[in-house]
């Protein structure tokens with residue numbers, strides 16, 4: 001069984017991520033979306049919230065599952081018997097960081113390969129950080145996110161503005 005892991009922070013999942021997930025799901029028997037539970041970065045959404053949003057937007061894809069992980073990505077792949085890491089490449093600016101991660105992961109786990117999918121041109125400028133920034137300034141975000149995710153971002157931004165989170 002060919003199993004791929006698509007890892008990331010997904011804070012929150014965008015339509016650009018969704019596009020990569022759909023395409024990866026056609027190429028592998030199973031795709032596991034690995035949501036990093038990272039103590040260093042301070043995400044807008046908790047790991048549970050990020051996992052739940054991903055589950056909602058991938059509910060129509062039977063061979064996709066969503067899990068959170070802590071620690072090394074390659075160990076997460078090993079635990080799940082996965083062979084391939086999938087990452088999206090938007091522009092050349094992504095390349096240096098992605099190459100460094102892929103090479104490091106390869107040294108740690110030579111049996112695991114990283115493949116890159118070029119993002120759909122439509123989403124080549126898109127990032128979760130930019131979407132959050134637009135949302136905080138009350139701009140329109142509906143063209144970047146699935147409707148259920150947009151709703152959650154709006155709610156979270158409103159909570160922050162009220163000082164309840």
Ligand code: PNS
Nearest residue numbers: 007008009010036071072073074101104
């Ligand atoms: O969406 P992101 O934040 O660019 O994803 C980064 C991610 C989660 C792929 C990366 O930070 C990661 O793999 N972290 C897990 C820790 C790890 O294995 N680090 C060594 C990789 S070089």
